[in-house]
Amino acid sequence: MNIKSFIYVLCIMICFSCKDEKKQNVVAEAVEAKPEQPNIVVLLCDDLGYGDLATFGHPIIETDNLDKLAETGIKLTDFYATAPVCSSSRAGLLTGRSPNRAGIYDFIPGYKKSEDNRDLVHLRAEEVTIPQVLKSVGYETCLVGKWHCSSQFNSDAQPQPNDFGFDYWMATHNNASPSHKNPKNFVRNGEKVGEIEGFSSQIIIDEAMSWLDKRDTEKPFFLEVAFHEPHEPIASPEDLVQKYLPKAKNLEEAEYFANVENVDLAVGRLLEYFETHNITNTLIVFSSDNGPETFMRYERAKKSYGRPGPLKGMKLWTNEAGFRVPGIVNWIGKDTYSGTTNAVVSALDFLPTFAELAGAELPDRILDGESFVSLFKSGNFEREKPLTWAFYDAINDRRVAMRKGDYKIMARIELDGEMLPNIHNLYDGNIDELKRAELTDFVLFNLKNDIAESEDISIQKPEVFKTMKTEFESEYKALLDGSHVWIRDKPNYE
Incomplete structure (x- = not known):
């Protein structure tokens, strides 16, 4: 029995051994009001466009699992990433602060000394992240997938995922390499893994489920699944590519469509795991780090067929398509509001929202996010501070x-x-x-x-x-x- 369970049982014993009826009622109410901390899962795609899911209007790509997650949960039509580019967006999500405050203004390249000091850029140790906040109230934490928050990855020169509250991590610095198929650049808890057979989205779900199998089941957990898909270099299962080939403009577009569905299938496997293992009271949020890449913006972007839907711009724009992305929230095992909302919500809001639900104190820092807990009750959320x-x-x-x-x-x-x-x-x-x-x-x-x-x-x-x-x-x-x-x-x- 862990300490929280012991205290809970002790309260019950005190309640029913107390001869004073008023005191008994007070203790009983305190026991009844004990917050039940939800498990929290963040599913984050890389370069997924606002129009890339069926539930957000894509006419061809099949995303049955994500569609169902939106249908039975909350579909956010006005959801924003914290930046229109990768590293900045991830820093903002983790800290609840504008990435500019953290000093991450653009994507972080590999380490190479430069005149503008870009080689120094990393998520600094003084920043406080979601897993650190949740660990303070008893959560176990895990990151699988993409990190991209330091110029020197897996090095003592800069803080790594474990320095920001992740008990367990298996991640890459940036993209899966040489592609999503059979990647060679994963690092697990500081140790290089070597080539892994399969596709990245499925590999990291395997890793997540393996970690879930070994966790302390009496503790709540925080899990971040940071997909590499559909960022270049794109590689997709052949059966899915063949499925889309008749409906696509060319082979490259079919590979993109297949890439997005492969993420959906990976999400489906994780949801099935939760159901099979009777894991309830689990809050799931799904989104993207920024908008879709522009076709052939650079030489390797030859399969970048992401769609902005009705929005103007693409990735790297401050028009809507740069950072307005699909947003889905679903609280498994909890009776909450379900439906579509145009409430303006940002990934900046994750940290204060998760902290409130977990009963954790907010870090003593300027936060740009706000708790959207009211969404679960009514579907309404009015933010006070502009984005x-x-x-x-x-x-x-x-x-x-x-x-x-x-x-x-x-x-x-x-x-x-x-x-x-x-x-x-x-x-x-x-x-x-x-x-x-x-x-x-x-x-x-x-x-x-x-x-x-x-x-x-x-x-x-x-x-x-x-x-x-x-x-x-x-x-x-x-x-x-x-x-x-x-x-x-x-x-x-x-």
């Missing part, structure tokens, strides 16, 4: 954006009358210029009426525009002032 993004390496010109309620405002960044060049990282060589730069050329959209961001309504709605612009400028300044700047220590420069 603000500053992605300095965006493909589109307006690299700063903010959503509040139905409205979204965007702006360019200009310095001395010229648009600021694209930036991968903030360091002591560019921070002064960035702080001198100004937001210009604002546009305003009503996303409720215009999901495609097709009409700037700043002139038609002058009062709304004025209010949004004032708050936008204030929120961006606060974010920039709170952003981490990477400075190379002189003794370590050479």
